[in-house]
Amino acid sequence: MIEAIRTALIVGCVLAALFFTLVSTAGVLRLPDIYTRAHTASQADTLGAGFGLAAVALSLGWETATVKTVLLLFFIFITNPTAAHAISRAADEQGIEPWRPDDDRSDLRLYRDSQENGHIADGGISADTAGDEERQPPEDGGTNR
Amino acid sequence: MSTVFPETGDLVTDVFLVGAALFVLLAVALLYRAVKGPSTQDRVLAVNVLGTNTVVVLAFLGVGLGESSLLDIALVYALLNFLMAVAISKFTVERGGVL
Amino acid sequence: MISVVEIGLFVFVVTTALATVLLRDVLAAVVVFAAYSLGMAIFYAFLLAPDVAMTEAAIGAGVTTLLMLLTLARTVHKNKGRFWQRPNVPGLVVMGALLVVLLATVGEFPEVGAASQEALAWWNPAVTQHYIENAYDQTGVTNAVTAVLAGYRGFDTFGEATVVFAAGIAILIVLNREVFTGE
Amino acid sequence: MSDNSILVPVSESTTLRQTVEYATRLAPAEDGPGRVRFIYLHPPEAAGDRQQADSSGDGEPTNGDTPELLNRVCVWAREDSDELSESITIETSQIGRDQYLFGPEDIAEALDAETEEHGIGRIVLDPEYDPGIGVPSLRPLQVELRRVCDVDVEEAPVTAPARRSPIEFGGTALQTGAIFGVSFLFYQTLAGTFELFDLVTGTVSATMVAVGLSQITLSRNPTAGSIFTLLRALVYLPYLLWEIVKTNVQVSAAILHPRLPIDPRMTRITPMVWGGLPLTILANSITLTPGTMTVRVEGRSLKVHTLLPASRDGLFDGGLERGVRFVFFGRSAMRIPSLRERRSYEILNPATDGIEESSSPENRQPQGGAGE
Amino acid sequence: MSSADQSAYVESAVIMTTVRIVSPFSLTYGLFLLFHGADSPGGSFQGGAIIGATILMIAFAFGIDATRDWLQNRIVVALSAGGVVMFAIVGLVPLAFGGSFLEHSFFHDEWGIKTKWGLEAIEVAGVGPIVAGIVVGLFFLIAAGSKPTDSGAGAVDDDD
Incomplete structure (x- = not known):
């Protein structure tokens, strides 16, 4: 009986982990600009990893390896938001404009405009991937809703 | 070297292996953002999410394959994964100036 | 599933x-390369090569990644232009030929984990067999990789360590200054 | 503006004595008596008790409220000037009691105001000056000062062991002990077996970590108060977790919704939270909570990106802010009004049709990120 | 970003706090791998790399110059050079007493020291410090060249 409950819990946790990671993947692919993507990257993903590692811990039971799982979770909870913060801070520092709902530009357009407005300083080694019109991947508008 | 985990039953092992497989597929989907960008920050973000996924995949494979040492590898990523984001932050902020 | x-x-x-x-943009290539490293780590783990x-x-x-980023900070210039690099055709031809040769050998491998006499002989030549049979007893360690690296192949490892050291020092000298002037 | 009046910001440091001597020697000039003005900045944490906001420490070095440090500096300066048999005027002042100084920008501006008010001609900086804002701040402060002030800024050439970095080996016994304990426990957890080998190597590693990093990890000594803070943090943690799960569902629903009903805005909030660590905890909590993400910490204000109107409301209602105040300042601090009631928030890029009102009086930058 | 009226760069408090918390753990983990090369995956190379990465982490949060002042170059070079020397010494001891170079079983046969400790000594005192030292040294050196004064980019004169 206990075994069955545990198995059910494990399956539930794995499913939840998959769900939240799916959300974060969808977010990273769908959302319109770097700031909004950073949201999902740090948070939905943190919860996804949380459930996933919870499932691992459950299946291990009382073991030293379980403590490792808890440590993994602890580190992910600390480092992931920091990474998101660092990334969005870099974007902000570089002057990439945040997207607004009344803005119908694609993220690429937004990024290029930020550059053209001189917000991205000269001499930067920022990724200037936005120069080539005819060679853009066709999915260019995919992130634009 | 490698301790085999206590018996958890075939179902659970399968669940973890399937989970790992799906996580890998999600990681492949994330590559779109990592390759396309447009900005460097977008790419780093995608790779950061990939890093978190890697931790989970390694933990899942650890249980699924019965190899506890994979958790140690996951620990390395959990500890060091944010380094690149921090580095990119410093890198773009100072353009190699203060770095 | 597997x-x-x-x-x-x-x-x-x-x-x-x-x-x-x-990728045309070098910075992007560095970042994507970090993703490649993630994939390879899972691959190795999956093939049960935790070391x-x-x-x-x-x-x-x-x-x-960090060292490459720093190197970029010293070298890269503004990178306007195309998204994709145009592939180098002669290089592509050579690489394709190499790929064909390598793939041709793949068929000769025994199955992963195969235990037939033939397979064992294939990937366990006498030296390997010796390590596998004697490493734990002779060295007293439980990680055979360490036993081979630091024990049986101590000379090689010593050479490697010296090479790493020499290469590092050489780069330090080429890139010059501060480290040795104690600045 | 005469070159023989010098402003010296002082703080507890090993090179303070030499800085004072240098400034005192520098002050005398041909055209009249030199003047040295020592200035003490109250760190943001200490500024919390600002009931007696009498920051008029001007010219009254023996004022009862004067920090002990300033008195000591005055004594040193007198000694030096006696030795030189030059007459110099020694003044002291304090800032930061009636205002919160966060970050090098604030301090540089405060110092600039001081130089203008008192006709100071140059600023001498102690190479180990640390205004206590919790970040390595001397270099940024120097740059800020050069930007803001039109007076000379120089670093006192002290001959003490050049420890220009804020990082050093070793710490107090308590710091070292705490890090040692954590490191040792972590090591044993990894090892899993309490064999002699693990105990010995664990001790060796933990010692190395403690000696190497104790100063990095704990910037100040843990006190009895930290224990209560830790206990209160244990109360805060479940609340935070609940918030994370709750808002995560909201955000997930928005992301998976086919029409992607998001309304991202960059906002700036100025929470009533003082000091480096509490602010960092608040910033991290905001980032951890889905829908809100700290983009920047600028002095005391946080630039926060919000994804949904609901998450914005949650942020402005200030639940997290209250929680952090509870953790660090106790139950009484929870009664401070929320961000919304204080109206100390603003939306940096409001919608063009003006549905959202931008309410803060200090509307510094209309476009988020554009002017950085 | 390097124009004169640009605000000074302030290290992000959030990043710094995270590094404060994570660095003791990652350093401990690096040392753990160093010491446990004989009986768990990983070993001196990996441990050394993680120790090096910890230093890099601190350098990113606290500023590279500050870290360089803290961890003087002398220490870094001493680490890597000392690693090679220690490796050689471990190998030479059996030679000096009539064995052959790097003959670990010699310790066991002559003095009853387990062969394992010979391997451990090489791992801990030899390879690990070399790797850590070279990683940190390379990092410092490459970073050194990218000061604004070198690239000619900066009016931020003495910022690191």
Whole structure:
């Protein structure tokens, strides 16, 4: 009986982990600009990893390896938001404009405009991937809703 | 070297292996953002999410394959994964100036 | 199930590798290369080579990307232009030929984990067999990789360590200054 | 503006004595008596008790409220000037009691105001000056000062062991002990077996970590108060977790919704939270909570990106802010009004049709990120 | 970003706090791998790399110059050079007493020291410090060249 409950819990946790990671993947692919993507990257993903590692811990039971799982979770909870913060801070520092709902530009357009407005300083080694019109991947508008 | 985990039953092992497989597929989907960008920050973000996924995949494979040492590898990523984001932050902020 | 993981990882690694080569923007290539390293680490782990996976993790997550970024900070110029690099045709031909040769050998491998006499002989030549049979007794360690690296092949490792040291020092000298002037 | 009046910001440091001597020697000039003005900045944490906001420490070095440090500096300066048999005027002042100084920008501006008010001609910086804002701040402060002030800024050439970095080996016994304990426990957890080998190597590693990093990890000594803070943090943690799960569902629903009903805005909030660590905890909590993400910490204000109107409301209602105040300042601090009631928030890029009102009086930058 | 009226760069408090918390753990983990090369995956190379990465982490949060002042170059070079020397010494000791170079079983046969400790000594005192030292040294050196004064980019004169 206990075994069955545990198995059910494990399956539930794995499913939840998959769900939240799916959300974060969808977010990273769908959302319109770097700031909004950073949201999902740090948070939905943190919860996804949380459930996933919870499932691992459950299946291990009382073991030293379980403590490792808890440590993994602890580190992910600390480092992931920091990474998101660092990334969005870099974007902000570089002057990439945040997207607004009344803005119908694609993220690429937004990024290029930020550059053209001189917000991205000269001499930067920022990724200037936005120069080539005819060679853009066709999915260019995919992130634009 | 490698301790085999206590018996958890075939179902659970399968669940973890399937989970790992799906996580890998999600990681492949994330590559779109990592390759396309447009900005460097977008790419780093995608790779950061990939890093978190890697931790989970390694933990899942650890249980699924019965190899506890994979958790140690996951620990390395959990500890060091944010380094690149921090580095990119410093890198773009100072353009190699203060770095 | 296992095959799904394998196929997914294969697609992942090949995509990242191709993107690393083909992306015009060097910074982007460095970042994508970090993703490649993640995929390889899972691959190694999946093939139950935790030592190699650990190396990939420690070096890939911690060191190479940062060193490459720093190098970029010193060298790269503004990079206007195309998204994809135009592939170099002669290079592509050579690489394709190499790929064909390598793939031709794949068919000769025995199955992973095969225990037939033939397979054992194939990947366990006498030296390997000796290590596998005697490493634990002779060295008293439980990680055979360490036994081989530091014990049986101590000379090699010593040479490697010296090479790493020499290479490091040489780079330090070429890149010059401060370190030795104690600044 | 005469070159022989010098402003010296002082703080506890090993090179303070030499800095004072240098400034005192520098001050005398041909055209009249030199003047040295020592200035003490109250760190943001200490500024919390600002009931007696009498920051008029001007010219009254023996004022009962004067920090002990300033008195000591005055004594030193007199000694030096006696030795030189030059007459110099020694003044002291304090800032930061009636205002919160966060970050090098604030301090540089405060110092600039001081130089203008008192006709100071140059600023001498102690190479180990640390205004206590919790970040390595001397280099940024120097740059800020050069930007803001039109007076000379120089670093006192002290001959003490050049420890220009804020990082050093070793720490107090308590710091070292705490890090040692954590490191040792972590090591044993990894090892899993309490064999002699693990105990010995664990001790060796933990010692190395403690000696190497104790100063990095704990910037100040843990006190009895930290224990209560820790206990209160244990109360805060479940609340935070609940918030994370709750808002995560909201955000997930928005992301998976086919029409992607998001309304991202960059906002700036100025929470009533003082000091480096509490602010960092608040910033991290905001980032951890889905829908809100700290983009920047600028002095005391946080630039926060919000994804949904609901998450914005949650942020402005200030639940997290209250929680952090509870953790660090106790139950009484929870009664401070929320961000919304204080109206100390603003939306940096409001919608063009003006549905959202931008309410803060200090509307510094209309476009988020554009002017950085 | 390097124009004169640009605000000074302030290290992000959030990043710094995270590094404060994570660095003791990652350093401990690096040392753990170093010491446990004989009986768990990983070993000196990986441990050394993680130790190096910890230093890099601190350098990113606290500023590279500050870290360089803290961890003087002398220490870094001493680490890597000392690693090679220690490796050689471990190998030479059996040679000095009539064995052959790097003959670990010699310790066991002559003095009853387990062969394992010979391997451990090489791992801990030899390879690990070399790797850590070279990683940190390379990092410092490459970073050194990218000061604004070198690239000619900066009016931020003495910022690191």
